[in-house]
Amino acid sequence: MAEKNIPSIVISRLPKYLITLERLSAMGVENTSSGELGALLNITPAQIRKDLSFFGGFGKKGSGYAIPHLINSIRSILNLDSVWDVAIIGAGKIGQALALYEGFLNRGFSNKILFDADPQKIGQKIGNCQVFDIKNLKEKLREYDIKVALLAVPQVHAQEVADQLVQAGIKAILNYTPVYLTCPNDEVYVQQIDPILQLQHMTYYLK
């Protein structure tokens, strides 16, 4: 909780604004407007202006927003000024794909270390990531000062490992298992990635 309790749905749109601004910036565009941004994102200009105005005035009447300044401002609001190191829990198929995925870089994250219980995997390297024994979870997370974890263990262990992560002081968990985790709301933020929930939403409209 920061500032004066800004609605979560507003916060959830800021990363979308950010990636769109970064794309414009990469194309050499230096200025934009709520109208242009809205067209790119399928969001009304009024909503974009309203969202941004929660955090102050970033634009100039008549000429819109200076992209580099707005990018820096949103990054700062989202605490992306520095890079967050990330732990990947589980070195199975999903964990390995995440370890090898380069999309984290330049967007505020760096995947640093992996954990697994399989002696065959412990000690190996996957991409740039060392695989540690999950028995040393707490100790290693403290050593690397990691607050963000990607949970990619087998379903049956999801809740148990999540409990350990909370114990170890992790503050944000991105849950790749289809298990609905129960964690203390005041200690950790949890979000889930379950592609099948999204597919099932879409099949409603098909046929």
Added chain:
Amino acid sequence: MAEKNIPSIVISRLPKYLITLERLSAMGVENTSSGELGALLNITPAQIRKDLSFFGGFGKKGSGYAIPHLINSIRSILNLDSVWDVAIIGAGKIGQALALYEGFLNRGFSNKILFDADPQKIGQKIGNCQVFDIKNLKEKLREYDIKVALLAVPQVHAQEVADQLVQAGIKAILNYTPVYLTCPNDEVYVQQIDPILQLQHMTYYLK
């Protein structure tokens, strides 16, 4: 669009109800109530009853919901009575992880075929999935009668391949690239999976 235009946010909760009911069912539970379901999902009982009542009365006053019946009803509403074959576009790291992922089975999907442009990959098998030349996209999709695609190609090709998918008659795209796709709303449903958007949402609350 089906029935009498039920809000999308209601539809998006049905898959969550379904997976929770399936988990209860697997544990041998045969009956539940909006109160119990709400506690498991962190949703108010009133909302669950309201959501379900869009589609008719599934419960019995005084005793709640018969789980097998409710599961079948929700499956049917979401068009999950039969299995949807799925095409994975791009046999890179993410595409391969998806091809090997077994979580689709039993939840209404079956990943059937892969596409790539790399001659080294074409003709190979990844798990049970044959890799086809993306040049034959349209023809193969028609042959296998596939309406659902997972898009996991390099960023730079995302929009171009999405256009081809629409052309080929795909009706639902789950977009694993961080690119915001522009597709005709009346021809295809698109949803995105970008883990970094979710991580950036959470970092707002950290520190």
Added chain:
DNA sequence: TAGATTGTTAATCGATTAACAATC
């Protein structure tokens, strides 16, 4: 200056929740 676009208020729209009669 004239045109464009912001930031903000008020109006509208939609979603959630509380409450309760109906009834198993």
Added chain:
DNA sequence: TAGATTGTTAATCGATTAACAATC
């Protein structure tokens, strides 16, 4: 029967949008 819980209506809450004065 008494207790529990649904389905539904009405009240509340929150989010989106329209409108416009301010001003670059």
